[in-house]
Amino acid sequence: MFPKRIYAAWFGIHFVLITAVCFAGLFSLIAEGATILPSALQPYARKAEVAAAWVLGKQTTASSPVRRGIATYLHAAGIQAGYTFFAPNVPGYDRLTLELFYDDGRVERESPRLRSKAAGLRLDSLLDRLAEQSYEPIREAIVKRLAFSVWREYPDVKKIHAVFGSVTPPDIAEFERGKPETFQPIFSFDFSLREGHGEGQ
Amino acid sequence: MAKGNELSDKSETGSLFALRSFLDFLFPSENDRWLSVLRIGLGLQTVVYALFLRSDWHYLFASTGKGLIGREVGEAITTFDSPLIPKLGWLIALGRSVNISEEAVLSVAWACLLSAGCFLLLGLFCRPAAIIAWFLHLCAAESGGLLAYGADNFMTTALFYLMLSPLPDSYSFDQWVAKTKPRNPQLLGFWRRVLQVHLCFVYFIGGLAKCLGNGWWDGSNLWRSLIRPPFNLVPPEILVRFKYTLPALGISICLLEVSYPIFIWMKKTRRVWLISILAMHAAIGLLIGLYLFALVMIVLNLAAFGANSRIESGFLSRRKRTGAFVQISSRADT
Numbered sequence: 001m002f003p004k005r006i007y008a009a010w011f012g013i014h015f016v017l018i019t020a021v022c023f024a025g026l027f028s029l030i031a032e033g034a035t036i037l038p039s040a041l042q043p044y045a046r047k048a049e050v051a052a053a054w055v056l057g058k059q060t061t062a063s064s065p066v067r068r069g070i071a072t073y074l075h076a077a078g079i080q081a082g083y084t085f086f087a088p089n090v091p092g093y094d095r096l097t098l099e100l101f102y103d104d105g106r107v108e109r110e111s112p113r114l115r116s117k118a119a120g121l122r123l124d125s126l127l128d129r130l131a132e133q134s135y136e137p138i139r140e141a142i143v144k145r146l147a148f149s150v151w152r153e154y155p156d157v158k159k160i161h162a163v164f165g166s167v168t169p170p171d172i173a174e175f176e177r178g179k180p181e182t183f184q185p186i187f188s189f190d191f192s193l194r195e196g197h198g199e200g201q
Numbered sequence: 202m203a204k205g206n207e208l209s210d211k212s213e214t215g216s217l218f219a220l221r222s223f224l225d226f227l228f229p230s231e232n233d234r235w236l237s238v239l240r241i242g243l244g245l246q247t248v249v250y251a252l253f254l255r256s257d258w259h260y261l262f263a264s265t266g267k268g269l270i271g272r273e274v275g276e277a278i279t280t281f282d283s284p285l286i287p288k289l290g291w292l293i294a295l296g297r298s299v300n301i302s303e304e305a306v307l308s309v310a311w312a313c314l315l316s317a318g319c320f321l322l323l324g325l326f327c328r329p330a331a332i333i334a335w336f337l338h339l340c341a342a343e344s345g346g347l348l349a350y351g352a353d354n355f356m357t358t359a360l361f362y363l364m365l366s367p368l369p370d371s372y373s374f375d376q377w378v379a380k381t382k383p384r385n386p387q388l389l390g391f392w393r394r395v396l397q398v399h400l401c402f403v404y405f406i407g408g409l410a411k412c413l414g415n416g417w418w419d420g421s422n423l424w425r426s427l428i429r430p431p432f433n434l435v436p437p438e439i440l441v442r443f444k445y446t447l448p449a450l451g452i453s454i455c456l457l458e459v460s461y462p463i464f465i466w467m468k469k470t471r472r473v474w475l476i477s478i479l480a481m482h483a484a485i486g487l488l489i490g491l492y493l494f495a496l497v498m499i500v501l502n503l504a505a506f507g508a509n510s511r512i513e514s515g516f517l518s519r520r521k522r523t524g525a526f527v528q529i530s531s532r533a534d535t
Binding site (some may be wrong): 002004006007008011014017018019022023024028029030033034036037052062067068069071072075076077078079080081082083084085087088089090092093112115116117119120121122123124125126129137138141143145146148149171172175176180193 | 223227228243253254256257260261265268269270277278280284285286287341342343345347350351352353354355356357358359361385387391394395402406407409410411412413414415416421424425428433437441444490491492493507528529
């Protein structure tokens, strides 16, 4: 016989963690005002999100063994993120355009890319994350690396102007009227390149 | 006093009944057909994952200066969560200590992942293959960090459950060669229950979050998801022709997902819900190109609710039997 009580206890803990992760994500959406729920619920949703985060040990210090233990388990089981894909609404998408400046005055436009389409999906996932406020501190470092990956293919380039922005596609009625998508720049960086090193400016 | 005793006896009987029902629910007797579906499906998923990333594997996971953004960024974010989470950097450091280059370690990791997928497909060395596939995929997903998406999480979860499940199953090559004794049916039932309950969480939360967005009620979210690159496989001119069906489809997706935890358990509605969910994932794969995501969700659904349909009869009939037993014994007490 196998120890049923141990299995049952694991089941309970496992699904409490999944519930906490899922509801933390859901409450976060409500607290940000991203849903159709009235704004009066936002403070309560924020409190509920904090409570769910507490279950996950996120109120303790980053070096806390409890927090690290829970995080390790969540990642190992693939349950560290909730299941709010394409919800509550599907946002526009983001685009990174790199303008490549040559010594002779030529300017070319290029985007970072991967060979296979399946991996290309991952690049879009990266760009979506860059638009999020929480990734603001590492934006420049990431864009610099993406610019550098393009520069390796065009070593004659002297300067790269990177523009990251959000694209809002037309809705059906607008599309039928012929309205194109609109591009709203969010941030830009200039990188001058010399001897294999990129420098953000 | 006698009444008090009677009340406490009843509440005790009630809690015992609840506990027994819960344990009956958690440990139904199952055969291992669902596990065969999960193993073969995840073997295929792992092989497809490895082959899809074949040409970009080094570019995605090489260190700074060689790859797209460098493995270090994803690994730093993961390490901030916990330094104990596996990552490709561990394997590369291990390789470096015995003078093996980063490129060689990455190639070996890819080849091992592909081999583990093939072994799972055949059912050869099932448990080690499942553990290796889970570990290497987790390393890649964590080192890729910022480049990961939903399909990676589901694949990690599925491989995590597979490696803990009572392998090998009776359709595996291992079983054919070694002829091991049959696994405990209740243990098989327990792991299937875990998978089933997990899927109920996935769809309920996903459906609820969609219900809270106005774009799913008027079809605009479907339009947006179908025209945004890189998901824009269907030309928008064709989509416009079906514009009146988009709101109905959007609402159907919300209702299908949010009601999944109810109707998938009912014998009369299970087949309809399962077929609808499978059709939805097939459509996601074909219309927006999320092939890996579609495949892993189809495999999980087939293993959880499609492999054989003896779940409800097992659980409910046992519950009825247990209920009858409690009733008789409480009558005997009084």
